[in-house]
Amino acid sequence: MVVKRRTFITIILLAVVCTSIVTLAAAKYAGQAWGSSGTAGNKQEMVTAPNPELAKIYEAYQVIQGTALEKREQTKLIDGAIEGMVKTLDDPFSDYMNQKETKDFNSSIQSTFEGIGAEVTLKNDKVTIVSPFKGSPAERAGLRPGDQILKVNGKSLNGMSLTDAVLQIRGPKGTKAELEIVRAGMSDPMQITVVRDDIPVETVYAGTVEKDGKTYGKIEITQFSENTAQHFENELKKLEAKNISGLIVDVRGNPGGLLKSVEAIGNLLVPNKGIILQVQYSDGRKDIVRSDLKQAKYPVVILTDKGSASASEILAGALQENGYKVVGDQSFGKGTVQNTIPLEDDSQLKITVAKWLTPKGNWIHKKGITPDVKINQPDYFTAAPISDKTELVRDMNSADVKNLQLILKGLGQAPGRQDGYFDSRTETAVKAFQSLHQLPMTGRVDKKTAQVMQEELITRIRDPKNDLQMQGALEVLSREAK
Template sequence: MYIKRRTFFIITLVLVFSTSIVTLAAAKFFGQASGARGNAPQGDDAQQQSSQNPDMAKVYEAYQLIENTALEKQDKTKLIDGAIEGMVKTLDDPFSDYMNQKETKDFNSSLQSTFEGIGAEVTLKNEKVTIVSPFKGSPAEKAGLRPEDQILKVNGKSLQGLSLSDAVMHIRGPKGTKAELEIMRPGLSDPLHVTVVRDDIPVETVYSETVERNGKKYGKLEVTQFSQDTAKHFTTELNKLEKQGISGLIVDVRGNPGGLLDSVVEIGNLLIPNKGVILQVQYSDGKKEVFRSEKGEAKYPVVVLTDKGSASASEILAGALQGSGYKVIGTQSFGKGTVQNTMPLEDDSQLKITVAKWLTPDGTWIHKKGITPDVKIEQPDYFKAAPLPDKVELKRDMNGSDVKNLQLILKGLGQSPGRLDGYFDNRTEMAVKTFQSLHQLPVTGKVDKKTAGAMQEELIKRIQDPKNDLQLQAAIEVISKEAN
């Protein structure tokens, strides 16, 4: 979750001083060094630097030694960027990062309008680039990427050892280009190979619809990300639903990786009744700030849907609603309980630093734990199936994770492969033939590119059918009972 620039006055007061120190320190010492020549600082020069700021004298001295004596010369900007990246890395915090000018521009655009890429929020987890959640309707979602997938390679290049910003630059790219990803998915022994065609990723963050049960109408608002205009769009769509006379509201933050703090607080103001607590923010000095709702009495019941891809600001909203007595339905959320602030440096680069932790209304820190749902329910197994390979033909007597995934898909499509252990036997072959016959494909019993594509299309249809969404159906059942 991010506090962008000077979103909150209190955050500005806390951070503006430290931001100035970072900026001035870099400009003062690295700026002087960039114009220096000759030997490393000695005597009066070193003493002068040390007396001005003893903590930075060592950094200045190292910079001079590298610039003046290293066999392999390096661009000054890269040296400075490397020094800052090194300082940030010592924080051992996957959510703190240094972004150069280009990375800063890309990061800001992802929070504002559209950007080009695969459309997935990622983080560093156990030093692996890990998907928090793909965005709704994005190339990443269409390609079957899931929360907790680890991206090992992009177009053959390993991401091991790269900073998060560097890794993201390899994943993103111009519209129409392909990202050949090597993915390690929890529960599988072998990596998956997934091709994602990059595209424009619009930040369309609020989707509304109505559902009916027992003669009553209920509103459903899906929030895919908390960006600059999310609260405004949420308000507009909520007003439309209320004019239709809804008896309750389902808020869906499944697969929502988070976003801006002010956005979720504004939405909390619309939903948390009786001027209840939305969240608490605790700073490094132990001081707390409490954010309360401005809403009076509740007009109707609310339930919220979460899953493993619900992170940060999504968890704030879920925790706030749960703290007000509303039900959380689905599975355990991601577990990100920290707050980042993006602080601009004078050359238009910026630091993204964890500055606080947020707590639920009752003071619980959910970091690395997540929000525990009141009604726990998993989706059908085939919701977790990976795309079938389009470059490898699967056939009788093959064995491995691709075949195991095929069997999972066949079961989800109503065919019976007989086994789910990854061995392509006679029963699996017969299930493939049955599918091919039903979809007017050559009945070969082999899964070629055409058959794999047809299976993928049919699987997506089933996943998108609300009747198969067990979590949504549970939410409708709960909200119906609450409304009565």
């Protein structure tokens, strides 16, 4: 979670976003310049550091400036020192952005929202997808929560800060990000091409669904941005005007956002003036946030998955511990709060300053919210796009073929084995698919066949009938409404 109203949190609408998801208010600290003197071969004039505890750092700075063979600009030395201090926190959500990095982010925010549209974090020192945004290029290309990005356009991200990695991944509309991806369960890295585009800024999608003669509302929240709470309230009023018997809140794939936004939405849903969350600081002090809602109007069910992080988990935890059901998968597990602090030279620090707790005082960091009703989606929901760079043919044995077999099974074909060997039954299944879609029955997965398969897979995934988690949530809600 990050804590800043102005520009930084809206980075989540850009290319990718450093995971820092729930936001407080930024404080600005004035910097203090330290003078330096001394040349090679001469005794240096030692100046007292502003804080005695920082004397060692200042002494090292003077020695490097005065004696190092390889000279560096003063700003690079200072940036390096700050980056080093932040790195010792061993916190993937704390970061330092120098002037150029800050300017690049802010200029992108102030102009157009362009990029691949995914939230990322550092996990085990790997740039890892928290969640692609709904309707984004990342989602269309088949990126999934938990995917690790090793390279971008051939450039390794190994050893980069999260900020530097994000700058590699994002870019202008229409340009390509060639990503080398590692996905759990697959032995070999995959190549996924994402065409950068405008990132959708709408965060709330509402509708109704009928079951057993009753009307239920459903609201999907894709992230918690500046206007999300107001949009949510507007849509909720429209649904309530239709006399809904219950509500499904869907935060699957939602990487989080502004703390004030999730607090406002919690205020509309958490009954009996219950606790929405607690924020605990390093000195032990706690802020307890309560709802103003007196009584529940109808039952509520919330949907989560592995891509539900931070602010999404706050809402899920608040509803769960105030008597409502969570349905779906275990959530991501981010339970910290960041503060984004602009420095005097227009660089900025993003530092973890607190942790948030559920209403009952549980810290879900690195654990996530455990659903009351766990439901897995069909296996083909996790399939990767078929690479169009290599034709898949009989007798091949690879991770790409294994992925193909998963897709064929999801599309109602029968590839037989699922181990990555392209045998005669897999070939027959490919021919059956090609025949069904008026493609040449070659049994080979060429570029055209791969494209049609991907389109059919997306159509099947988006069909509500195949969304087992949504169907399960509706079933739970129907029981609760009775």
